[in-house]
Structure formats: structure tokens, C-alpha cells
Amino acid sequence: MQILPFYAVCDESSSMTLHIDTLNKALFELHQEISTNPTVADKTRFGLIGFSTDAHELQPLVDLSDLEELPALEASGLTSYGRAFDLLRRAIERDVTELKAEGHDVYRPVVFFLSDGEPTDNDWEQPYQDLLAAAFRPHIIAFGITEGADRTVIAQVATFKAFMQEDGNADVAPALREFAASLTRSIVRSVSGATAAGTGMSLQVDDQVPGFTAVSLDKL
Amino acid sequence: MTADIAAIAGALAGGTDLGLALLPAGPEAGRGGQGLVRRLDGVPGVLFKRYLEPGRVRGPALAELVALRLALPPDDRDRLDAQAAWPLCRVVDGPHCVGFLMREAPAPMTWRTASGGSRLTEAQYLLYPEKPATQGVVRPDPEQRLALVLELLGLIDRLHRLGLVIGDLSHANVLWSVRPAPAVHLLDCDGIRRVGAAPVLEQADTPNWSDPLSPHGSASSVDSDRYKAALLVGRILAQDPYLVPGAPFEPLPGVLTERQLGLARRVWEQAGGPYGTRPDPTAWLPALGTRGSIPLAPAVAPVPRPSRPVDARLFDGRAPRGSIRLRRPD
Numbered sequence: 415m416q417i418l419p420f421y422a423v424c425d426e427s428s429s430m431t432l433h434i435d436t437l438n439k440a441l442f443e444l445h446q447e448i449s450t451n452p453t454v455a456d457k458t459r460f461g462l463i464g465f466s467t468d469a470h471e472l473q474p475l476v477d478l479s480d481l482e483e484l485p486a487l488e489a490s491g492l493t494s495y496g497r498a499f500d501l502l503r504r505a506i507e508r509d510v511t512e513l514k515a516e517g518h519d520v521y522r523p524v525v526f527f528l529s530d531g532e533p534t535d536n537d538w539e540q541p542y543q544d545l546l547a548a549a550f551r552p553h554i555i556a557f558g559i560t561e562g563a564d565r566t567v568i569a570q571v572a573t574f575k576a577f578m579q580e581d582g583n584a585d586v587a588p589a590l591r592e593f594a595a596s597l598t599r600s601i602v603r604s605v606s607g608a609t610a611a612g613t614g615m616s617l618q619v620d621d622q623v624p625g626f627t628a629v630s631l632d633k634l
Numbered sequence: 635m636t637a638d639i640a641a642i643a644g645a646l647a648g649g650t651d652l653g654l655a656l657l658p659a660g661p662e663a664g665r666g667g668q669g670l671v672r673r674l675d676g677v678p679g680v681l682f683k684r685y686l687e688p689g690r691v692r693g694p695a696l697a698e699l700v701a702l703r704l705a706l707p708p709d710d711r712d713r714l715d716a717q718a719a720w721p722l723c724r725v726v727d728g729p730h731c732v733g734f735l736m737r738e739a740p741a742p743m744t745w746r747t748a749s750g751g752s753r754l755t756e757a758q759y760l761l762y763p764e765k766p767a768t769q770g771v772v773r774p775d776p777e778q779r780l781a782l783v784l785e786l787l788g789l790i791d792r793l794h795r796l797g798l799v800i801g802d803l804s805h806a807n808v809l810w811s812v813r814p815a816p817a818v819h820l821l822d823c824d825g826i827r828r829v830g831a832a833p834v835l836e837q838a839d840t841p842n843w844s845d846p847l848s849p850h851g852s853a854s855s856v857d858s859d860r861y862k863a864a865l866l867v868g869r870i871l872a873q874d875p876y877l878v879p880g881a882p883f884e885p886l887p888g889v890l891t892e893r894q895l896g897l898a899r900r901v902w903e904q905a906g907g908p909y910g911t912r913p914d915p916t917a918w919l920p921a922l923g924t925r926g927s928i929p930l931a932p933a934v935a936p937v938p939r940p941s942r943p944v945d946a947r948l949f950d951g952r953a954p955r956g957s958i959r960l961r962r963p964d
Contacts, residue, residue: 415876442749445767446747446749446751446767449765449766449767449768450747450751450753450767450768451758452758452759452761452762452765452768452875453758453761453762453805453806453875455765455767456762456875478767479765479766479767479768480765480766481766482766605841606806606840606841615841
């Protein structure tokens with residue numbers, strides 16, 4: 415069977431304290447949408463990683479329709495991008511290997527990365543490069559929220575698309591809901607959208623996300 | 635506003651084109667690859683599908699669908715309305731056809747999620763076992779599962795007899811319900827077209843529902859419909875979303891009798907054959923139909939006759955032997 419793995423990698427540093435409940439509710443909505451659509455749930459897997467001073471695999475890759483609860487994000491600590499990318503690389507390597515061993519055709523994983531701040535670790539780029547150099551390197555869609563996020567860094571993290579909250583001083587709640595909604599749409603459309611040959615899947619991510627500005631990925 | 639509602643009611647009844655400006659606002663009800671579907675405030679039970687790319691719409695093809703429905707005898711039209719979200723009238727913006735109005739799916743074809751949301755009861759729920767998140771779907775018992783398949787085959791057969799090709803048939807555009815009785819409802823009916831004609835918009839098949847002999851949706855034909863109808867039959871009866879002809883057909887326990895299964899397997903295998911050989915919807919009926927069978931008396935061993943002594947005198951002696959004349963008499 416064909417499987418498309420999705421990972422949500424979410425900043426849960428202390429600066430997210432005021433917004434973390436909104437993000438958790440948005441993930442609840444994501445689960446509702448996907449788990450009640452058996453065709454989509456069957457062809458996708460979802461993993462959740464939270465990162466702050468350290469990174470935690472809150473929900474190992476799973477068929478969302480099998481879940482009855484999802485570990486919540488909790489805000490505290492610093493913003494270690496390096497820990498997040500390192501954990502993500504190891505998780506992807508393990509998950510793709512397992513899915514292949516089960517006989518599945520595995521599509522390149524898709525990562526939705528969300529951060530409200532600049533990385534507090536100076537050596538995050540090495541784990542990031544390791545992630546991109548891995549055999550199962552993922553497509554990364556990066557979202558920056560609040561005025562704490564650095565547009566350049568968000569664009570640097572993304573490999574597929576990047577979005578910055580339009581008004582960094584505006585209410586974060588709608589932006590977080592749109593982050594999860596965009597992730598949900600991407601999962602549903604990538605599985606449900608017809609490809610030219612009527613088979614297979616193609617990654618379909620929003621070109622525009624309400625409340626966000628698309629960031630050019632051209633890198634210097 | 636009242637005048638607009640009256641104009642809408644008139645267009646719905648008569649199939650006449652309706653100006654986009656007359657449509658009231660309304661909340662979004664769904665979104666697909668080709669269009670947005672929304673409700674109309676003050677017009678309950680009616681949905682407006684607005685195409686995302688009206689420049690690509692073949693307006694006459696849509697007008698033909700509207701006219702075809704209106705030309706049906708009243709009983710047939712009522713039946714079609716109950717079983718299909720058929721285009722009732724076109725919506726135009728100046729010279730351009732931008733969408734159409736259709737009826738909302740019947741209420742029994744929806745279900746409530748645990749968090750209170752409403753979902754359409756798509757055929758996909760017949761293809762997967764129940765999971766915690768889908769416990770709100772009222773599932774069919776084996777008899778109802780078979781009845782749903784027969785309802786669906788009947789609908790496809792009637793559309794084919796009208797000279798139509800459905801095109802995209804899949805887990806996503808067939809709705810069903812077992813309350814109050816097994817029933818089906820077809821969505822995305824603007825993809826239906828006359829045999830040999832182009833559809834309103836170029837069609838793509840739903841992934842995993844393509845005919846291998848016609849992988850591109852726009853090349854759909856009665857033959858590709860027959861293949862997809864067989865996929866629905868096989869996948870629903872077996873509760874297997876990936877089953878295709880060529881793979882063993884193993885229905886859920888209790889759905890078919892042994893006699894039915896033997897016949898159904900033959901039809902199932904034929905469905906993957908070349909064009910012209912695929913079973914039409916009625917070909918499934920001998921296997922799946924409710925036609926009863928005649929219970930035959932079980933075969934029993936013959937009662938042995940009592941043996942009697944043989945009177946050897948009956949066989950004794952020989953009658954005088956004659957001869958076969960091989961030459962014609964002179």
C-alpha cells in the first residue's frame with residue numbers, strides 16, 4: 415500500500431505559553447478531520463514532535479484513526495532547532511524503514527514546521543544538514559508566527575514552502591488554527607487529488623495560507 | 635429578496651438559467667478540486683456549486699443534463715432526484731456558465747462525529763472496518779450491505795439506459811444509508827455525460843478507482859463505468875478498499891450464499907476484461923439478486939431391490955440364427 419508520512423514539528427518553548435492551548439485545540443481539529451475520513455487516514459501516517467530546550471516525540475508515527483488521544487504540547491524552555499531536526503531525522507529513518515519492511519510504498523515524508531522564535535542553539539544547522547542529507551530527507555513546509563520568528567531562518571528551514579504570519583503583533587490564535595488547517599488540507603488533498611495517471615499521490619500544499627505571507631525560498 | 639427567492643424557485647422548477655447576482659449569500663458546505671459548494675440563505679435544501687475555473691466549463695453539456703432530467707416521466711424524475719444530486723438549473727454570469735444548483739443530500743445520508751460535526755456517509759465507510767472515530771456511522775448488516783449494492787447497480791443501470799456515462803465512480807461520490815431502508819445517492823453528477831460526448835469539465839478519476847484500460851477520466855465510457863461499478867460491488871461486499879478484478883473475491887461472512895458466491899466470482903473476473911466483454915449492472919443480478927432458489931430434494935441412495943432367484947430356463951437355448959443379406963436380390 416502507498417503511505418504518505420506527515421510530521422508536525424511544533425515549537426513548545428516558553429514563549430508559546432499563551433498560545434499552546436490554541437495549538438492543541440487545532441491539533442484536535444486535525445485529528446477529527448483525518449480520522450473520520452478512512453481513505454485519507456489509511457494512506458497517511460501522522461507524527462508529532464514538540465521541541466523546546468530538548469525535543470520530544472510526542473506521538474510516534476500513527477494511523478490517526480487508531481488514536482483516541484494525542485499527547486498535548488506544553489510550553490517551557492528554550493528553542494532548540496538542532497534537537498528537533500536530529501530527533502526528526504532519526505524518527506523518519508526508523509519509520510520509513512519500518513513501513514517499507516511492512517511492504518508499503520512510502521512517499522517522501524512531509525514536515526510541517528512551526529516556530530514563534532529564533533533558534534537559541536547556535537549549532538542547529540548541522541543537524542538540519544544531516545536531515546537533508548539523509549536518504550529519506552523530507553519536504554519541509556515552515557511557518558513562522560509572532561514577531562519573534564525570523565523570516566530568513568524560516569525560509570532557510572523550508573525546502574518546499576515557507577509562510578510568515580502577516581502581522582507579527584496580531585492575535586496568534588487564528589494563525590495557529592490556519593497552520594493546522596493547512597496541514598489538514600495538505601494531507602487530504604495529497605491523498606484525494608487525482609494524479610495524471612489516476613494512481614499514486616502528489617504533495618499538494620497551499621500556495622497561500624490565510625493570515626500568512628508566502629516567503630520566497632530562493633536562497634543565497 | 636423575495637423576488638429573488640421566487641426567481642430561484644422558478645428556475646429550480648423549470649430548469650431555466652439563473653443569474654449569479656440573484657443568488658443570496660450562504661455558508662460554504664464543501665470544497666472540491668473543481669468548485670466550491672455553498673448553501674443559499676432562505677433556500678433550504680439547495681446547494682450552489684460554483685466552478686473555480688468557469689472559463690473551462692462546457693455550458694451546453696450542463697444544459698443537456700438539466701434538460702434530460704426535465705424530460706423524464708414524473709416518477710422517473712422523482713426517483714432520480716432521490717438518488718442523485720442532479721443539476722437542476724445552471725447559474726450564469728453574463729454569457730458564462732459559472733455553476734449550477736442541486737439538492738442537498740438526504741438527511742439520512744449524513745452522520746455525526748463524536749465532536750458533533752456532520753459528515754456525508756460516503757461509500758468509503760463501507761470499505762473499512764469501524765474505528766473509534768467512525769463509530770457514529772450506522773453500519774449495515776450483511777443483508778443490508780447486499781441491498782445497498784443492488785440499489786447502486788440499479789441506479790447505474792438506469793443511467794446507462796438513458797444513454798449516459800457516469801465517469802468518476804468511487805468511494806467519495808456515492809452516499810448510502812440503511813435508515814429507513816437501504817438507499818444510495820450519487821454526487822458530482824455534473825461529471826455525467828452522454829455516451830461519446832465531452833463532460834462539463836475535464837474529469838480526473840479518483841486515485842485507486844481508475845480503469846486500467848482507460849486511466850484518464852475524460853476517456854470514460856460505459857465500459858469503464860462497468861469496471862468501476864464492479865469495483866464498488868467487490869469492495870463493498872468484501873469491505874476491501876483495494877480489491878481489483880484478478881484478486882480473489884472474498885465477501886464478508888453472511889453477505890452471499892455459496893451459490894451466489896460462485897456466480898458472483900465469475901462476474902467479478904469478467905469485469906477486468908477487455909471492452910465489450912465487461913458485465914453490465916444487470917449481469918450481477920443472477921448472483922446478487924433477491925431471486926429465490928428452488929430447494930431441491932437431496933440426492934439419496936436408491937432403495938436396493940430385493941434380489942430374486944433367476945429362472946435359468948429363461949436364458950436357456952438359442953433361437954435359430956439367420957443371416958444378413960449383403961447383396962441386393964437380382
